[in-house]
Amino acid sequence: MVPLSLYLVLSGILFACGVTGFLIKRNIITIFMSIELMLNGVNLSFVAFAAKWQNLSGQVFVFFVMVVAAAEAAVGLAIIIAVFRTRETLNIDQVNLLKL
Amino acid sequence: MTPNLHLWLIPILPLVGAAINGLLGKRFSRQLVATVALAFSGAAFAMSLWVAARFSSLPLPHVETIGTWLRSGAFSADFSFYLDQLSLVMLLVVTGVGFLIHIYSVGYMWEEGGFYRFFSYLNLFMFFMLTLVLASNYLLMFIGWEGVGLASYLLIGFWFTKDSAAAAGKKAFIVNRIGDFGFLIALFLMIKHFGSLDFQKVFEAAKPFAAETMGIGFLSAIALLLMVGAAGKSAQIPLYVWLPDAMEGPTPVSALIHAATMVTAGVYMVARSHVIFERAPSTLMVVAIIGALTAFFAATIGIAQTDIKKVLAYSTISQLGYMFLACGVAAFSAGIFHLMTHAFFKGLLFLAAGSVIHAVGGEQDMRKMGGLRKQIPVTFWTMTFGTFAIAGIPPLAGFFSKDEILWRAYQASWVYWLVGAVTAFITSFYMFRLWFMTFFGEYRGAAGASHGHEEHTNDARARVSAPHGHGSHGGIHESPKVMLVPLIILAVLSIIGGWIGVPGSLGGSNRFDKFLGPVFRSSAPAVNPERAQSGEAAPPEQTTEGAEPKTGPATELIFTGISVALAFLGLFLAWLLYQRRPELPDLIVARFHGLYSSVAHKYWIDEMYSAILVRPLITLSRVVLWRTVDQGLIDGTLDASADSARELSDEVRHMQSGNVRSYAGWVAIGATGVIAYMVWVGTK
Numbered sequence: 112m113v114p115l116s117l118y119l120v121l122s123g124i125l126f127a128c129g130v131t132g133f134l135i136k137r138n139i140i141t142i143f144m145s146i147e148l149m150l151n152g153v154n155l156s157f158v159a160f161a162a163k164w165q166n167l168s169g170q171v172f173v174f175f176v177m178v179v180a181a182a183e184a185a186v187g188l189a190i191i192i193a194v195f196r197t198r199e200t201l202n203i204d205q206v207n208l209l210k211l
Numbered sequence: 212m213t214p215n216l217h218l219w220l221i222p223i224l225p226l227v228g229a230a231i232n233g234l235l236g237k238r239f240s241r242q243l244v245a246t247v248a249l250a251f252s253g254a255a256f257a258m259s260l261w262v263a264a265r266f267s268s269l270p271l272p273h274v275e276t277i278g279t280w281l282r283s284g285a286f287s288a289d290f291s292f293y294l295d296q297l298s299l300v301m302l303l304v305v306t307g308v309g310f311l312i313h314i315y316s317v318g319y320m321w322e323e324g325g326f327y328r329f330f331s332y333l334n335l336f337m338f339f340m341l342t343l344v345l346a347s348n349y350l351l352m353f354i355g356w357e358g359v360g361l362a363s364y365l366l367i368g369f370w371f372t373k374d375s376a377a378a379a380g381k382k383a384f385i386v387n388r389i390g391d392f393g394f395l396i397a398l399f400l401m402i403k404h405f406g407s408l409d410f411q412k413v414f415e416a417a418k419p420f421a422a423e424t425m426g427i428g429f430l431s432a433i434a435l436l437l438m439v440g441a442a443g444k445s446a447q448i449p450l451y452v453w454l455p456d457a458m459e460g461p462t463p464v465s466a467l468i469h470a471a472t473m474v475t476a477g478v479y480m481v482a483r484s485h486v487i488f489e490r491a492p493s494t495l496m497v498v499a500i501i502g503a504l505t506a507f508f509a510a511t512i513g514i515a516q517t518d519i520k521k522v523l524a525y526s527t528i529s530q531l532g533y534m535f536l537a538c539g540v541a542a543f544s545a546g547i548f549h550l551m552t553h554a555f556f557k558g559l560l561f562l563a564a565g566s567v568i569h570a571v572g573g574e575q576d577m578r579k580m581g582g583l584r585k586q587i588p589v590t591f592w593t594m595t596f597g598t599f600a601i602a603g604i605p606p607l608a609g610f611f612s613k614d615e616i617l618w619r620a621y622q623a624s625w626v627y628w629l630v631g632a633v634t635a636f637i638t639s640f641y642m643f644r645l646w647f648m649t650f651f652g653e654y655r656g657a658a659g660a661s662h663g664h665e666e667h668t669n670d671a672r673a674r675v676s677a678p679h680g681h682g683s684h685g686g687i688h689e690s691p692k693v694m695l696v697p698l699i700i701l702a703v704l705s706i707i708g709g710w711i712g713v714p715g716s717l718g719g720s721n722r723f724d725k726f727l728g729p730v731f732r733s734s735a736p737a738v739n740p741e742r743a744q745s746g747e748a749a750p751p752e753q754t755t756e757g758a759e760p761k762t763g764p765a766t767e768l769i770f771t772g773i774s775v776a777l778a779f780l781g782l783f784l785a786w787l788l789y790q791r792r793p794e795l796p797d798l799i800v801a802r803f804h805g806l807y808s809s810v811a812h813k814y815w816i817d818e819m820y821s822a823i824l825v826r827p828l829i830t831l832s833r834v835v836l837w838r839t840v841d842q843g844l845i846d847g848t849l850d851a852s853a854d855s856a857r858e859l860s861d862e863v864r865h866m867q868s869g870n871v872r873s874y875a876g877w878v879a880i881g882a883t884g885v886i887a888y889m890v891w892v893g894t895k
Contacts, residue, residue, distance in 0.1 A: 134876050203872070 118159035125152030139191055139201045143184075150180050216262055218275045218292040218345055221302070224255045225337035232334065236327025245317045248330035252313045252337055256306040263299060271295050271729065272411070274347050281350070285406055293347030293410055297730045300547060301344040301479055304554045308471045309337050311697040315562050316463040318694035319569065329369060329461070336362035340472050344479065349398050349408040352480070356394065356444065359473045360387045366468060367460040379456035386453040390443015397436035404429055414486040422490045434487050434494035437480065438501070445477030445531045448505045452817055454528055458520040462565030465520060470527045470561050471554040478534040478550050482543040485731055489541060499539025499623065503630040506532030508814075510637040514644070515811040518575045519564050522645050526601065527557055529638060533616050536627060542619035544727040548712045549616055551723075552608035555708045556600035559701035563594035566690040566698065567649060571656055577648040579656040586687040589695045591650050593702040598646045600705040602639035603778045610778075611709030614771050615721075618714070621770060628770075635774055639781025647789040654687075716764035716771065 129149030136142050154173045161169025195201060228251025236244050276291035294302075313333060320329050339362055343355025360383075368380030401408055405416040423431050441447070446454035457469045468474070481488060481498065488495055506529045513525035530553050537546030568575055570587045584591040600607035603614065613635060621628035689695070711726075713719020788795050800807045809815065866877060 130879050134872055134879065207869075 115159055115163050119156055122152045122156035122159065125149075125155060128152075137202050137204055139194070139203050139206075142203065143187055143191070147180060147184070150176055214265070214269070215275065216265065216269075216273070216294070218262070218294060219277050219290070221255050221258050221262070221306070222338050222341035222345060224251045224258070225334040225341065227251055229331045229334035229338060232327050233331035236331060239327060241321065241326050244327045244330055248334055249310075249313055249317070251334060252306070252310050255337060255341065256310040259302045259306040262294070263303060266294075266299055269294070274411070276347075286402060286408075288348050288350040288408055290351065291347040291409075292345040294345070295730050296727050297479075297482060297547065298344055300551060300727070302341070304551050305337070305340050305344055305472050308554050308558050308701070309340070309467060311700055312463050312467040312471070312558065312562065315466075315565075315694050315697040316461075318691045319463050319565055320461060323461075325369070329366075332362055332365045332369070333464075333467070336366065336468060336473070340476070343476055347410055349401065349410070349413070352483075353391075353394065353398065356440075356476065356480075357391065359468070359476060360384060360391070360444070363387075363457070363464075363468050363473055366464040367457045369461055369464065370459070373459070376459040379453075379459040383453040383457050386450050387443045390440045390450055393436040393439025393443070395440075397433045397440065400429060400433045400436065404433075410483070417486050417490060420490050422492055427493060428491075430487055431491035431494045434484070434491040435497065437484055437487070438494060438498055441477030441481050441535075442501065443477075444480075445474050445535070446528050447477070447501050447531065447535060448508060451505060451509065451528050452820060455521055455524045455813070458518070458524050462520065462561060462568060465524070466558045466561030466565070469524065471558040474527065474531060475534070475550045475554065478531065478538060478546055481535070481538045482547055482731075485538075485541075485543050488538070495539050495541060497539075499536050499620075499627060502532045502535025502537070502539050503620075503627050503634075504532070505529065506536060506634045507630050507637075508532075510634045510641065511810055512813050513641040514637065515807060516641075517578050519567065519577050519580070519645060519649065520561070520575055522577075522641060523557070523560055523564055526560075526638065526642065527553075529634060530557065530601070533613060533631065533634070536620055536631060537616040540619050540623035540627060542616065543731045544724045545612065545615040545619050547727060548723050549612035552600070552612040552705070552708045555701055556597045556607075556609055556705040559593060559597040559698065559705050560601065562694070562698055562701065563590050563597060566590040566694055567594070569690050569694070570687050574656055577645060580649045580654070581652040581656075582650070582654040583687065584650040587689045589689060589698065593695075593698040594650070595646065596702040596705050598642045600709075602642050602781060603635055603774055604639075604782075605775060606706075606709070608705050608707070608709035610775070611712050611714070614774055615712065615714060615724075617774055618767055618770055632774060632777055636777040636781050639778040640785050643782045643785030644789055647785055651790055652793065714767065716767040 126149050129145045129147075129152060132145030132148065133142055136145065154176055157169040157173045157176070161167065161173075191201070194206060198206060200206070228248055231247050231251075232239070232244055236247075239247070272293055272295035274291055274293050276289045278290045279287060280290050281288045313330075316329065316333065320326055323329065336359060339355045339358025341355070343352055343359060346352035346355060364380045364384040367383050368377050370376045371380070398408060401413055405413045407413055407416070417430065420430060427435075443450045454469055454474065458465055460469070488498070509525045509528035509532060513522050513529065516522045516525060530549070534546040534549050534553070537543070537549060566587065567580065567583060567590055570583065570590065571580060574580065596607065600609040603610045605611075617628055617631045617635065620631050710719075712721050712723035714721050788799075812818075866873075
């Protein structure tokens with residue numbers, strides 16, 4: 112039996128990786144994947160707690176998160192393609208027209 | 212059922228006059244301004260006479276309340292008016308002399324700019340003075356007290372374009388403020404100890420206390436602080452310095468405010484608070500000593516003054532000293548008697564001096580006058596009566612009141628009497644000096660001095676010139692009737708004013724003393740401290756007023772004889788020095804040069820105050836309060852907080868980079884912080 116704490120540590124590591132990637136990467140695809148990483152880090156802790164407390168709510172939540180993530184991926188990828196078509200780049204530092 | 216006399220109308224009438232003239236007077240003609248001012252002050256006088264006529268049928272003291280003013284817990288103060296013998300005397304003096312001076316001012320100020328302003332202020336002064344006199348509690352009295360100070364400030368600085376007048380106004384106001392500070396603290400102490408400021412309640416509460424013969428209790432403290440206030444208002448040592456400077460004001464103002472009425476407010480207040488003072492013998496002694504010293508001190512300064520108004524100013528201070536001396540030996544009615552006669556003769560002297568100044572075209576220096584008795588006979592004769600009255604020559608007013616004070620002072624201690632008698636001699640001397648220098652001998656002014664008024668452009672009073680169709684710009688000229696009539700009335704009062712207080716030793720019955728008796732006698736403490744100190748056991752019933760001297764009328768007559776002799780000695784000396792041998796004064800000055808110059812420079816008191824108090828205060832204010840506290844501490848704190856806020860923002864605004872990822876970084880750091888905190892809380 113793997114103790115809960117290890118799951119949580121792994122979950123934290125995944126989330127931290129996601130955050131770090133989100134902050135330091137410039138490629139929009141990588142950033143997108145970092146977001147997915149954060150979501151799944153959280154998902155991991157959900158299922159770990161659900162198993163620990165024998166409570167289905169956690170698992171149900173994970174499904175919700177997956178659905179939202181899938182929807183987000185669809186919209187996000189569409190935006191990325193649109194951006195690439197107009198700007199010929201995926202570097203977000205160059206996609207700053209709205210910045211003052 | 213007590214009749215309602217509507218006492219509140221007496222002070223309100225002049226206030227209405229002041230408001231009308233002050234608000235609308237600019238558009239009025241001079242005649243209308245004068246009519247309004249005279250009508251309202253005259254109405255107050257008429258009303259006072261009416262009150263006096265109904266006075267004997269009133270139950271005394273007569274109190275009329277028109278409403279509550281303040282209420283705070285158990286303490287309350289009303290708008291209420293208090294009428295007894297003392298306030299009636301003051302009422303008649305203030306409205307009567309005040310009305311006469313109003314009439315005189317019409318003539319004196321006719322050619323002046325700001326005519327309506329002058330009368331507005333004058334009426335305002337009457338309002339506050341009558342409030343002071345009629346108030347039935349100390350708080351309302353304080354309103355009047357402050358108000359007359361304000362009116363005095365406004366009127367001293369009436370010619371405010373002149374620096375010295377503006378400065379004199381400020382000086383009067385600030386010096387008075389020192390006294391008012393003492394008065395206020397006395398009021399606080401009264402609230403603390405008696406729980407009220409109402410005259411009747413305070414005196415009822417104070418009556419059970421025995422005289423504080425041992426040490427200083429709270430009664431002594433209250434009395435002493437009241438005396439500080441009185442010393443400020445009535446120009447006593449050490450706060451007298453403002454009064455001579457106050458002569459910068461127009462002469463009617465000097466007569467009304469700085470001789471007849473306002474400066475006597477302190478005497479009135481001390482007499483009104485006699486219940487407290489009688490229970491604080493050590494304070495009474497202080498009052499007597501201050502009074503005697505001031506009387507003597509100011510009189511000596513008066514000898515060497517050359518400005519006719521300054522002589523009268525020092526004389527006023529000196530006479531006020533007499534009144535305080537009387538109060539200090541618990542002879543309150545004698546003090547009030549002198550207050551009244553002084554109002555007559557000093558008002559007269561000032562007005563006559565104004566008439567003289569007027570006649571010689573704004574000149575105030577007596578050395579440039581002389582020989583005026585032929586040119587201005589009415590002024591000369593009225594001034595003569597005033598001079599004889601103040602010098603204490605019988606049977607004029609000043610003789611009776613001054614003699615009464617000296618006699619009562621002698622009963623307390625022969626030292627008081629000696630100082631008073633010497634002062635009486637000096638008074639007689641400097642007044643006759645003034646008289647001889649002004650009216651006798653040869654005219655010493657430059658021929659042109661009395662002709663061209665414009666030659667005195669630096670002197671605002673030079674603008675005083677003859678009112679009413681005067682082709683007489685040149686030459687010395689008598690004043691118009693509107694100025695002479697008040698002079699004559701006051702001269703008559705100066706002659707007969709003393710007859711209501713003829714002492715028993717001269718075959719009179721001292722009706723004035725008997726009239727005021729109920730006010731002062733009802734409240735004496737068990738043992739009169741002054742008498743006790745002088746080893747004279749007084750029967751408890753007869754301790755304060757109206758007590759016939761034990762030493763008998765013969766002794767009193769001897770003392771009367773001495774004071775009359777002193778008065779004539781002064782007359783003789785003045786005649787010798789300024790009429791018979793006019794070269795003598797210069798010889799004396801040369802002989803006693805040091806003494807003379809210190810007297811002529813008023814003992815350098817102003818310079819001393821300036822060096823000891825004023826300049827250190829200014830330095831302290833500038834260096835410590837302004838540069839250090841205000842600029843350094845207060846401004847510094849504000850500046851520093853503003854600066855640090857700006858510096859902090861300079862640093863923090865770099866967070867607002869516009870870079871979305873850095874915002875996300877901040878969010879992450881914040882979230883981390885929150886989570887770390889929660890974890891820390893959870894594990895604790």
